[in-house]
Every structure is written in structure tokens, then in C-alpha cells.
Amino acid sequence: MIILNHIIDINEQLEEYFPLTARQRAGFxxxxxxxxRDLLWHFPSRYKNYGTNKKISGLAAGEEVSIFARVTKIxxxxxxxxxxxxxxxxVTDGTGNIRLVWFNQPYIAxxxxxxxxxVFSGKIGLDKKxxxxxxxxxxxxxxxxxxxxxxxxxxxxGITSRWLQFNIQKILRLIKSGEIKIDExxxxxxxxxxxxxxxxxxxxxxxxxxxxxxxxAARKRFAFEEIFYxxxxxxxxxxxxxxxxxxxxxxxxxxxxxxxxxxxFRLTNAQRKAIFITLKDMEKPKPMARLLEGDVGSGKTAxxxxxxxxxxxxxxxxxxxxxxxxLARQHYKELIELLKKYRIKIxxxxxxxxxxxxxxxxxxxxxxxxxxxxxxxxxxxEISVVVGTHSLIQKDIKFKNLALAIVDEQHRFGINQRAAxxxxxxxxxxLSMTATPIPRTLALTIYGDLDLxxxxxxxxxxxxxxxxxxxxKERNKAYEKMREEIKKGRQAYVVCPRINPAxxxxxxxxxxxxxxxxxVKEEAExxxxxxxxxxxxxxxxxxxxxxxxEKVMENFRKGEIxxxxxxxxxxxxxxxxxxxxxxxxxxxxxxxxxxxxLRGRVxxxxxxxxxxxxxxxxxxxxxxxxxALISANNGFELAEYDLLHRGPGELTGTKxxxxxxxxxxxxxxxxxxxxxxxxxxxxxxEDFELKKYPLLEERIRESAIIHLE
Ligand code: ADP
Ligand code: MG
Numbered sequence: 107m108i109i110l111n112h113i114i115d116i117n118e119q120l121e122e123y124f125p126l127t128a129r130q131r132a133g134f135x136x137x138x139x140x141x142x143r144d145l146l147w148h149f150p151s152r153y154k155n156y157g158t159n160k161k162i163s164g165l166a167a168g169e170e171v172s173i174f175a176r177v178t179k180i181x182x183x184x185x186x187x188x189x190x191x192x193x194x195x196x197v198t199d200g201t202g203n204i205r206l207v208w209f210n211q212p213y214i215a216x217x218x219x220x221x222x223x224x225v226f227s228g229k230i231g232l233d234k235k236x237x238x239x240x241x242x243x244x245x246x247x248x249x250x251x252x253x254x255x256x257x258x259x260x261x262x263x264g265i266t267s268r269w270l271q272f273n274i275q276k277i278l279r280l281i282k283s284g285e286i287k288i289d290e291x292x293x294x295x296x297x298x299x300x301x302x303x304x305x306x307x308x309x310x311x312x313x314x315x316x317x318x319x320x321x322x323a324a325r326k327r328f329a330f331e332e333i334f335y336x337x338x339x340x341x342x343x344x345x346x347x348x349x350x351x352x353x354x355x356x357x358x359x360x361x362x363x364x365x366x367x368x369x370x371f372r373l374t375n376a377q378r379k380a381i382f383i384t385l386k387d388m389e390k391p392k393p394m395a396r397l398l399e400g401d402v403g404s405g406k407t408a409x410x411x412x413x414x415x416x417x418x419x420x421x422x423x424x425x426x427x428x429x430x431x432x433l434a435r436q437h438y439k440e441l442i443e444l445l446k447k448y449r450i451k452i453x454x455x456x457x458x459x460x461x462x463x464x465x466x467x468x469x470x471x472x473x474x475x476x477x478x479x480x481x482x483x484x485x486x487x488e489i490s491v492v493v494g495t496h497s498l499i500q501k502d503i504k505f506k507n508l509a510l511a512i513v514d515e516q517h518r519f520g521i522n523q524r525a526a527x528x529x530x531x532x533x534x535x536x537l538s539m540t541a542t543p544i545p546r547t548l549a550l551t552i553y554g555d556l557d558l559x560x561x562x563x564x565x566x567x568x569x570x571x572x573x574x575x576x577x578x579k580e581r582n583k584a585y586e587k588m589r590e591e592i593k594k595g596r597q598a599y600v601v602c603p604r605i606n607p608a609x610x611x612x613x614x615x616x617x618x619x620x621x622x623x624x625x626v627k628e629e630a631e632x633x634x635x636x637x638x639x640x641x642x643x644x645x646x647x648x649x650x651x652x653x654x655x656e657k658v659m660e661n662f663r664k665g666e667i668x669x670x671x672x673x674x675x676x677x678x679x680x681x682x683x684x685x686x687x688x689x690x691x692x693x694x695x696x697x698x699x700x701x702x703x704l705r706g707r708v709x710x711x712x713x714x715x716x717x718x719x720x721x722x723x724x725x726x727x728x729x730x731x732x733x734a735l736i737s738a739n740n741g742f743e744l745a746e747y748d749l750l751h752r753g754p755g756e757l758t759g760t761k762x763x764x765x766x767x768x769x770x771x772x773x774x775x776x777x778x779x780x781x782x783x784x785x786x787x788x789x790x791x792e793d794f795e796l797k798k799y800p801l802l803e804e805r806i807r808e809s810a811i812i813h814l815e
Contacts, residue, residue, distance in 0.1 A: 114286050116143045124273060133264030142286070146277060146309055148270065149328065149768055150257035153315045156227040156243070159250055163201035167232035173239075174250035175199040176223050182215035197226065204230075205238040222246050255315050274313050281306060291801040292331060296785050302327040329772035332765065333551055333779055335809045337786035338802075340554030344395065345790065347555070350533045352393035353509035358385040358416040365415040368447060369408065376563035377405050381412045383559055384537060388416065388510070394535035397553050400561025401741050402541040402706025403568065407437065409561070410512050411444045413537055418450055418490040422509030425534075426493045429515050431456045431652050432659060436681060437514065438463075438493040442472065445491075453480055455494035455503075458652040462489065512537045541706065542699055543741025545749045547773040550783060552763055567712040571705055573736045575693075575719045584718045585637055588687050592641055592668050596713060598687035600633065600671045601704055602626045603695040605647045623722065624691035630671040638669060646672040674700060676707055683710040689718045694728040698748045702741050727751075749774060 119141055120126070120134065139145050157170035165171065175197035182193050193214040195206045206226060208214045218224070228242030245268060259270040280286040288306035290297075297304065301323075303311065308324035315321040362385060366373060373381070380398055387394035400406050414424045426441070428434040438454040442463045445452065453475070454461040460480040465473035483489040487506035492498060511534045538556060549558065576584045588598050602624040626647045634643035644658045644667035661667045663682050670676070670685075674696065688708045693701060701719075708715040719735070721728060734747045752770060765773070772778050789796070796803040 113284075114142070114280065116146070116286055116288065117141050120145055127264075129264035130269075133262045136262050137260070137265065142277060145270075145274065146288075146313075148259060148274075149312055149325075149766075150315075151260050151767065152258050153255050153321070154258050155255050156225075161201040162197075162199045162204050165202075165204065165230050165237055167230050167237060169230050170228070171230060172225050172227040172250075173197070173199060173204070174223060174225050174247065175204075177218050177220050178203070180215050180218055180220075182212035197224075205235065206242050207238050208241055211241075218244065223248065225250065257313055257315060271313075278310050278313060281310060289801055291799070291805045292334070293789070293799060293802070296334075297327075300330065300781060302330060325768055325771065326778075329768045330778055330782055332769035332809075333772045333782040334786060335806050336551050336765075336769075337554055337783045338790065338796075338806050339809070340551075341783075341786045341790055342794070344555040345794070347395060347533060348392050350393060350531075351391060352533050352535055353388075353417075353420075353422055353507070354391045355385070355388040355416055355420055355509075358389050358419075361419050362412050362416050365412055365448075369444070371565065373408065374405065374561075374563045374565055376400070376561045377409055380409045380559050380561055384409065384413055385416055387557075388413070388535050393533040394537065395556050396537055396559055397549070397556040398537060398539045398559050398561065399543075399549070400539075400541060401543065401564070402703060403564060403709040404541075404561040405565055406514075406539045406541070406561060407440055408444070410514075410537065410539060411441060413510060413512065413535075414441065414491055415445065415448070417510045417535075418448075420509075421487070421490075422507050423484070423487065423489070423505050424491045424510040424512065425498055425505070425508055426491065426512045427498050427514065428493065428495060430675070431458065431495055432655060432675065433514065434493055434495045435656060435659070438472075440681075441491060441493065446470075450491060451483075451489045452491040452493065453484070453489045455480055455492060455497045456652065457495065457497050508534045510535045510537065512539065514539050515541065541703060541741070543702065543745040544699075545742070545745045545773065547776050547779040548745075548749070548763065550779055551765070551773065554783065564709075568709060569712065569714050571709055571715045571717050573705060573717040573719065575721070575732050575736070581720070584689065587716065587718075588669075588689070589638065591687050591716070592638075595684070596687060597662065597665065597667075597682065597685040598669045598689065599676060599685055599704075599707055600629055600669060600689045601674060601676065601691060602629050602671065603673070603692040605649055605673060623695070624720075626671050626673055629691065633669060633671065641668040642666060643669045643671060646670055646675060648673060648675055674704065676704070681710055682707075684713075686711065686713045686715045687718070688716070689720065691720045692722050693719045693732065694721050694723060694725070698731055698735060698744050699741070701735055702738075702744050705735075 114123070120139065121131075123142065126134070134140065137148065139148055156172045158172070160169070160171040160173055162173055162175065165173075176199070178196050178198050180193065180195040182191065184191055191210050191212040193208040193212050195215075195218060196203055197206060223246070224244045225247045226239060226242040226244050228239045231238050231240050257267075257271055257274075259267040261267050261270075277286060281288060288309055290305045292302070292305075296302075302308075303320070303323050305327075308327045311317065311320040312324035312328065359382060362381065366381075384394060384396060384398075387396060398406055398409060410426065414426070417424050426437060428437055434454060434456055438452065438461070441452055449464075452463045455477070460475050460477050461472050462475045462480065462483070463472035465471045467473070480489070481502060481504070484492055485504045485506060492503075513536075538553075592598060604623045604625045605627065607625050607628055608623065626645055630643055630645045644662055646655060646658050650658070658667065658670070662670050662685075665684060686708050688705055690696070690701065690704055696704070705717040708717065719732060721732070730751065731747075734744060738744045738747070749770075772782075789799075793799070796806075
């Protein structure tokens with residue numbers, strides 16, 4: 107690092123100060139690090155304690171220690187009997203010698219050199235030849251470090267935790283000497299009120315864990331900061347949106363009664379309430395912004411249909427967006443069924459085709475239309491409801507008067523897509539529906555701009571899914587149960603974690619071999635030929651063409667396919683009431699919320715549903731999770747479990763919600779989330795544009811961009 111005699115801008119490219127190899131450059135790109143600030147904000151995932159410092163002469167077997175020593179001898183060899191590759195070194199610190207042994211890491215013999223001194227850390231063992239240290243960690247050092255606790259960083263190919271630690275320490279020294287400034291975006295009074303350390307101190311303490319309490323306080327500060335920014339962004343969106351005009355519906359609650367009386371079932375009280383609330387929202391001149399959260403099978407579609415009915419009753423249009431093509435088609439069909447009586451024109455748009463109901467030529471049927479035809483009819487107002495996938499938010503789709511946008515399973519859409527659909531002059535009402543059970547803290551954060559309605563009631567007569575984990579020995583028993591149910595007329599899903607068998611060549615050097623993973627193709631073959639030759643077995647996965655998928659779903663819906671072997675593609679929303687059994691293979695590979703969604707596929711009628719869970723490898727962690735799955739009464743309980751038992755570095759948060767590991771920590775603490783929310787609201791009330799806090803404004807803008815990606 108070139109140290110210059112002036113203040114270094116923390117926003118400068120890392121490369122300006124650190125010479126990087128091509129491999130490191132690629133690694134940093136993958137970690138999303140390009141500036142010095144990014145590097146500083148790459149926080150340790152944990153801290154590791156390396157034991158007490160000792161001199162070699164004072165060592166005893168069983169101790170965990172660190173020694174500071176030089177290598178005098180080193181060699182690699184194969185043990186004679188067990189054929190294990192060994193690297194063995196002798197090191198000295200002037201007070202004595204000790205052997206260091208590494209198993210299965212012969213390359214270490216080439217790495218360690220006699221010209222450097224190292225800190226070796228590990229446990230002391232005793233064998234016939236005397237004391238030794240097994241598989242010690244090692245690190246080049248100029249002297250014995252004063253502390254034994256080190257930061258461990260998330261790594262990637264080309265960037266080791268050690269490199270990060272070493273170089274971040276360098277930057278910390280520049281912060282100390284004043285050559286790098288860390289500014290403070292959070293208002294002073296908020297820091298004081300919640301006893302949060304200032305940014306400059308916190309950044310040092312989170313990387314340099316000399317004092318556990320201080321590192322913890324630092325982590326808390328950054329967690330608060332992240333949630334605070336999201337809350338500011340969401341609260342602002344909310345205020346912004348509610349200041350715009352929308353389509354005010356007249357007597358929507360009164361009008362919808364006609365529709366409700368034609369439904370083939372009686373609404374649950376929860377559905378009634380949700381319909382009432384959403385229609386009341388739309389009777390106001392401000393745009394509705396509501397999240398309808400209800401466990402799988404709680405009947406969200408009927409609520410959506412009632413909303414749609416009320417909107418088209420007044421000659422306005424609705425857009426209904428679904429995350430997958432399968433689901434978009436299904437909603438299209440359901441809406442045709444539910445709204446048939448009202449001669450409403452409904453269209454479907456996906457990347458592979460467009461359709462319209464009713465067809466001009468064939469009464470009571472739908473038909474294929476061209477995209478340009480669809481665009482024309484949507485623009486003229488001829489089509490009232492458009493159901494679609496992402497294709498629905500393309501720029502070329504213009505509506506005559508879009509008054510309602512509904513998004514199903516919205517967590518699968520980026521927030522920018524959410525924004526795109528409401529970024530119009532007259533803002534449409536917005537109803538978002540999800541079955542993804544998320545903890546309250548997370549809902550308050552990522553959906554902070556939405557009002558929340560929960561469907562906490564299942565249609566009457568639904569039975570609790572009998573969920574069991576099945577050991578390899580009991581597999582056949584599970585198949586027999588499945589046979590029995592199918593003979594009674596039911597249908598089944600079998601979910602596998604992969605589509606194709608793994609290529610054995612590629613798997614040779616993999617750390618988590620995919621070799622024993624069940625695949626859709628192999629299971630479909632096995633089930634249809636060996637286990638259930640008497641039933642027809644179908645296959646559904648993402649590598650099939652949309653047309654093929656559609657055909658399989660149609661045949662399954664009609665009952666011509668009795669067993670559907672699929673990937674987790676069926677996780678969202680697929681609705682075949684007669685399917686009452688689901689077998690999940692390799693369940694440890696799915697998240698808890700995902701497993702819950704999957705089993706929700708069989709809770710669509712009043713038959714007794716079953717969920718059989720198989721695992722390939724079962725750790726304690728997996729066992730705990732599956733136990734929670736079996737005993738949980740609803741998705742929310744599971745979501746809370748998932749959040750509390752999340753290991754560090756788990757990707758679900760970052761990937762799915764755009765929240766970092768540190769931020770996810772904050773979500774375990776409802777008080778912190780509520781505080782961040784309250785402070786965000788107070789601050790914006792007093793200063794909507796944050797004119798007094800330009801730094802804060804800048805940071806929110808940056809973090810909003812990250813959340814848009
Ligand atoms: P989800 O909330 O998972 O989207 P759906 O809207 O797909 O659930 O509804 C699940 C099933 O339950 C559908 O077959 C639907 O027709 C049916 N259903 C919805 N509401 C009721 C009700 N009140 N009584 C009986 N069946 C209902
Ligand atoms: Mg649904």
C-alpha cells in the first residue's frame with residue numbers, strides 16, 4: 107500500500123492503493139467490493155480465539171495454544187500403513203523444538219519457509235515420539251501478537267480471510283492516524299439515545315475484536331444503521347405515494363356482494379374482512395398499498411378476484427402479476443372461472459405467448475392472440491384484466507386506465523419492479539399477496555411501505571397435513587401409503603432437488619458432491635417403471651419448454667397424470683385440489699419456508715393430506731429444522747424459528763431480501779426494528795428531504811440502489 111501524505115478518500119477504488127492480482131480482482135468483484143469503504147464494510151462473520159501464547163519449553167499435552175516460531179525442518183510423506191499424506195515440520199522458538207503435523211495437506215511442506223517466522227495455533231498432542239501440534243493454523247508474523255482473538259471473514263476464491271484481516275488492519279491504522287476519515291451519517295441524538303458507538307470507533311471495533319463488548323456494540327450499531335436506512339426509504343415511499351391521486355371506486359363494498367353470492371364456496375371470515383378492508387382502501391382517493399399475507403391455501407385468490415371485480419365494474423383495468431409462467435396461467439384460468447358470468451375480457455401475457463378470453467369465434471373458450479393485438483386491446487381498454495409474468499411490466503404495455511395492480515408472491519419480484527408498476531401519474535391501487543411466512547420484524551422492514559392484512563383462517567374442513575420424516579428403511583412403507591391414496595383417487599407430488607444426474611467427472615473434486623442427490627429424471631423413470639407401473643407418472647421442471655410444462659400441468663389437473671415428479675418449481679401457488687400427498691427428497695437442501703410452501707401444495711381440499719420427508723444427509727441442524735417443520739402450526743412459527751437459527755453467513759437474507767448478515771441480526775430484535783422505524787418516521791416528519799442531514803440522504807440513496815438490484 108502506498109501511503110501518501112494527505113487524506114485518503116474512503117470512496118476511492120481499492121486498486122489505487124492495493125496492487126491486486128487478476129484473481130484477487132475477480133474475487134473482489136464477486137464479493138461486491140470495489141472501494142476502500144466496501145472493504146471496510148466487509149465485516150467479519152465471526153471471531154476465532156487462538157488460545158494462550160506459550161513458549162515451546164512450557165507446553166503440555168491437551169492445551170490449545172499459540173506459539174511464535176521458526177521452521178527448521180519440513181517434509182511431506184505418505185504414512186506407511188494408512189497411506190495418508192502428511193506434512194511434518196519441526197519448529198523452534200529458542201526455548202525448545204516441537205513437531206507440527208498436517209494430515210492430507212502435503213502442499214504445506216512447500217508453503218512454509220525457513221526464512222520467516224510464524225504464529226502456529228492448535229492443540230498439543232502426545233504420541234510415541236513426544237509432543238506435537240496437529241493441523242495447526244499458521245500465519246506469518248514479525249512478532250508474537252499481543253492478542254489471540256482474530257476476525258474471520260467471508261472468503262471467496264482468490265481472497266482469503268487472512269488477506270482481508272491483514273489489509274483491513276492496515277486501513278484501521280490509517281483511520282487511527284487520521285489519514286482516513288470515517289464520517290457519521292446518523293444524527294447524534296439517535297446515537298446517544300440508543301447507546302450506539304460512532305462510526306469511526308465502531309468500524310475499528312468490529313474488525314479488531316480486542317474487547318468483546320465493544321465489538322458487539324459495533325455490530326449492533328451497523329445493524330441498526332442498515333435497518334434505519336431501509337425504514338427511511340420505505341417511509342418516504344409511503345409518504346410519497348399517499349400524496350398522489352388514485353382511482354377512487356364508488357360503492358365498491360356494496361357492489362361486490364353480487365360477486366360474492368356467485369362464488370362456489372362460503373368465504374371465511376378472514377377473507378370477508380380482507381375484501382372489506384381492501385375495497386374500503388380503494389374507495390379513498392389515495393392509492394391503496396397493502397400486503398395480504400396468508401398461509402398457502404388460505405384463499406388469497408378469491409380476495410384478489412373480488413378486488414378485480416370491483417375495479418372492472420367501474421370500467422377500470424387490472425394487472426395481475428405472478429412470478430412464474432405456470433402460476434400466471436393458473437391465475438388466468440381461475441379468474442376466467444370466477445368472472446365468467448360477467449363477460450369480462452381477460453388476457454394472459456407471458457414470454458412465450460398471449461391469450462385472450464373469450465374467443466370471438468368460440469363462445470366460452472379462450473384463444474391464442476398475437477402480442478401486438480394484446481397491446482392494442484390493452485391500450486384501448488377492450489381488455490379489462492391482464493394476467494402475466496414479468497412480461498407485464500415491459501415498457502411497451504400501455505393501459506387505458508390501470509386502477510389496480512396485484513402482485514402474487516411478491517418477494518420474488520425486485521423492489522424496482524414493484525416500483526415500476528406504481529410509477530404512474532395517477533397511481534394504481536396496489537395489492538401484494540404472499541404466502542411466504544416471514545417474521546414480523548422482516549415484514550416491518552422490507553414491507554415497511556405497505557399496510558398489512560393477514561388471512562389467519564383456513565377454509566372450513568381443512569385437515570392438518572400429516573408430516574413425517576422417513577428413514578431409508580421405511581421408504582417402501584411410504585410408497586405403499588402413496589399407492590393406497592392414489593387408488594382412492596388422490597394424486598401425488600414427488601419433489602427432487604435436481605433435474606439431471608450429476609456428471610461424475612465434474613463431481614470428482616467437489617466438496618459437496620451432488621452424486622447422491624435425487625433427480626427428477628431418474629426418479630420419474632424409477633417410479634414409473636419399478637414402483638408404480640400401474641399409474642401414469644409425469645415430470646415438471648425448469649428445463650422444459652413452456653408448452654410442455656403447460657401440457658403436463660393440464661394432464662395433472664385433469665387427473666390423467668397421477669404422480670408428478672418435479673423440482674421446487676411447484677413451490678409457488680400450484681393449485682390442484684386432488685393432490686394430497688407430497689414426497690420431498692433431499693429435504694436438507696431446501697429452506698424451511700420453502701418446505702412449508704411445498705407441503706402447502708397438498709392442503710387444497712378436505713381430504714387428509716400427507717407430507718413425507720426424505721433426507722440424504724442429516725446433521726443435527728437438519729434434524730432440528732425438520733422437527734420444527736413437523737410441529738409448527740403455521741408458517742409464521744416456522745419463519746421465526748428460521749430467523750433465530752440462521753447460521754452466520756447464510757445466504758437467504760442477503761440474496762432474498764437484500765439485507766446483510768449484520769442486518770439480519772437486527773431482525774432478531776423487535777425492539778431494535780421498532781426503534782429504527784420510529785426514528786425514521788420522526789426524522790422524516792421533521793425534515794422530509796433530510797436537508798439537515800445531507801450525509802444521511804446520500805447514504806440512503808446509495809443503499810436504495812443496492813436494494814434495487
Ligand atoms: P392461496 O391463498 O394459497 O393462494 P387459493 O386462493 O389458491 O389459496 O385457494 C386454495 C383453494 O381453496 C382453492 O381451490 C380455492 O378455490 C379454495 N377456497 C378458497 N376460499 C375458500 C373458502 N372460503 N371455502 C372453501 N374453499 C375455498
Ligand atoms: Mg395463491
